[in-house]
Amino acid sequence: MARITLDSVRKRYGETTAVNGVSLTVDDGEIVGVLGPSGCGKTTTLRTVAGFETPTAGTVAFDDQDVTNVPPENRNVGLVFQEYALxxxxxxxxxxxxxxxxxxxxxxxxxxxxxxxxxxxxxxxxxxxxxxxxxxxxxxxxxxxxxxxxEPNVLLLDEPMTGLDAKLKARLRDEVGELLSELDVTGLYVTHDQEEAMLMCDRIAVMNDGRMEQVGTPREVYESPATEFVSEFVSLDAPQLPFVQW
Amino acid sequence: MSVAPSRRFGRGLVTATLLLAVGFLMVPVVLTFVGSFAGEWSGVLPSEFITLQNWREVLGLAETIGSQRSMGWNAILSVGGYTLAVPSELIFSVALALGGVFINLVVGVPIAYAVARYDFRGDEWVNAISVLPLVPGVILGVAFLRAYPDLAGTSFGLIVGYSLLKAPFMVMAVRSEFESMPLQRLEESARSLGASWPRTFLTVIVPNARSGIVSGAIICWTLAAAEFNFSYIVWAKGTQPLALFLQRHISNSSFTKAAAAVSMFFCIIVVITVLLQQVGSRGFDTRG
Incomplete structure (x- = not known):
């Protein structure tokens, strides 16, 4: 596994800016949840790490190696999709x-x-x-x-639980969460479900409109949201989270 | 327990309609097949069973009156008094249609992939153009002769023409298959696991679309083999395409002989369809 560093990554498609200057470090063995509404740029960020998008500006590095222009087949990245894609x-x-x-x-x-x-x-x-x-x-x-x-450098999970029923989701969440920390996987976990992000991830990066609004532990994000958007987005389902043990 | 009337009558009605439709479609086929073994078919029903004379004549195994050519039985092996012969002309004309299918596969699958996978400037045009040759064979035939006089009457000309005429069916069948699977996700999974793009395309994308490719190939072959108009205009000499062979045996022939020719055509179609299906399910099997 490796440490993943995104430095001022920007991705534009013609006139629209999907990712607007994102900087993020995922430490070796850490799972970072990328949380945000649909269209906020979280999937583009993930695809940039995987190598399917080349950033318009900024760099992606695995440990100390710049992989910005390395094709996906040479990046040694594991991908898990909502659609399974078996x-x-x-x-x-x-x-x-x-x-x-x-x-x-x-x-x-x-x-x-x-x-x-x-x-x-x-x-x-x-x-x-x-x-x-x-x-x-x-x-x-x-x-x-x-x-x-x-044995990927980083495991990228794109809404892996979306589409599963609630009961199965809860079970898989526990199992997979345990497995990932046991295997000491470095991971980026993209989801729009804050409950999932809080339970499975060591830190959470909240994205909105192509920007990182806040990066912090679930507790930090939940208890002291940095912006109004974070506060609104995260607190929406807060009453459902009494089982989160700090 | 009472059964809802809609269910009681509905199911019966659907079954009856289905049976009637299938029966209506199958009767001519069955009658033709039975008739091909008859000696006489002047009334509504054939009579004077059973004779193999019609099949012999159609297969070119019996002498026929006039200039009707056989199917080009060529002796390939002679042992003692027995000779093993193959209907080389028949095989050749089956291969003409298969040649068209081959071009359709090589050209049509990548086009279908491109249109299904990528949003690019003009993708709608590519889509429209790949479906454009859905013109009648007569029109394409005339245009073809004008544009490529050198290809007129050649087997290659026929093969190219068949592929052009039937390409839309391949593109449509394969495209809808591609669109029904998470194409981009499959591709990205394979790439992230270390497969280069060509390898991904050949070992993951194409095999995952096999059912669409096989049905496209079957449709293209059947339609190319039965394509009369284009064949009639472009063919000049040499081995006859299947559709012309069929026409030759239907016009100026007795009813029973026409029945044998048509039945033979049915048989060839069934055999090729089964073969394509077999090749399709085995050829894409990358296990082991």
Whole structure:
């Protein structure tokens, strides 16, 4: 894992500015939640870290290495999407082993690694299944295993729980949160759900209109919001958060 | 327990309509197939069963009156008194239509991908142009002869023409398949896992769209094989395309012989469809 540094990243598409001077550091082993309403630039920020967007200005660095112009396939970044995006032409096990295959790792070894990861996520027996036969929660676990298999510098999660039912979401949130801290993963967790962000992330970055409004621990963001926007956005669901233990 | 009237009558009505429609469509096919084994078909129903003479004549295994050419049986192997022959001309004309499908695959899949995946200036135009050759074969045939007189009457000309005429069906089938999956997410997942773009396209994107590609190929092949107008205008000499072969056996022939020719056409279509499906499901299998 690595330390991720975004320095004054700006991204413009023609006349519109999607990301407007974002600076953020994610420490090694830390999970930072990027929280904000839709269209605030959080997904663009994530895509910039992954390498699918080249910033108009500013730099992205992994540890001390500037990766601003490194193509996505050479960044060693794990991606987990809301849509799962599993490869239907492969089994569950092959999905998980895909990244290792791209790195030229021998078949037996990548199979072993895939099985380990699937076991760790509690779906070890599904390695030979067709991913389309799995439930939403199971598919998301496969997506997570696939991203973790390459031992990424950073794990990027784009609304991974959206679309799952509340009960499953709560369970997966606990499990995945535990797993990520156990594995000491450096992660960016994009979500519009503040409850999810507060429970799963070490720090939260609140974004609005392409800018970082506040970066801090869940407690800081919740108790002393830096701007009016943060205060409004975060307090909206606050009564639902009595179970957050400080 | 009482069943809702809508359900009681509705289901029966739907089933009856379906059976009637399928029956109406299937009767001519079945009748033609049965008729191809008849010796006489002058009334409503064929008679004088069972003879294989019609099939022999259509397949070019029996001498026929006049100048009707056979299907070009070529002996490829002779052992003792037996000769193994293949209908080389038939195979060739099946291959003509398959050639068109091949061009459609190579050109149509990337176009469908580009239109489904990217917003670019003029994407609507590309989309419109790829669907534009949805013109009748006569029009394309005449235009084709004017523009490329050298290609007139050549097999290559026919193959290119078939691919142009049927390309829209490939683009539409594959595009809707691409649009039904999280194309960008799949691509980004594969890229982030270390696959280069070409590798992503060939090992993830194309295999994930296999059902659309296979159905596009089947539609294109069937339509190209049955394309009469374009073939009639462009074909000059040499091996006849399937549609012309069919026409030759329908005009100036007895009813029963026409039935055999049509039945043979059905059989070829079924065989090629099954083959394309098999190739489709196995060819994209990257397991192992």
């Amino acid at each position: 490869f239907d032409n492969m089994t569950v096990g092959e999905n998980v082993a895909f990244g290792l295959k791209m790195r030229g790792i021998a078949k037996a070894k990548r199979r072993k690694r895939a099985t380990e990861l699937l076991d760790m996520l509690g779906i070890g027996e599904m390695a030979d299944r067709d991913p389309t036969t799995l439930s939403g929660g199971q598919q998301q676990r496969v997506g997570l295993a696939r991203a973790l298999a390459i």
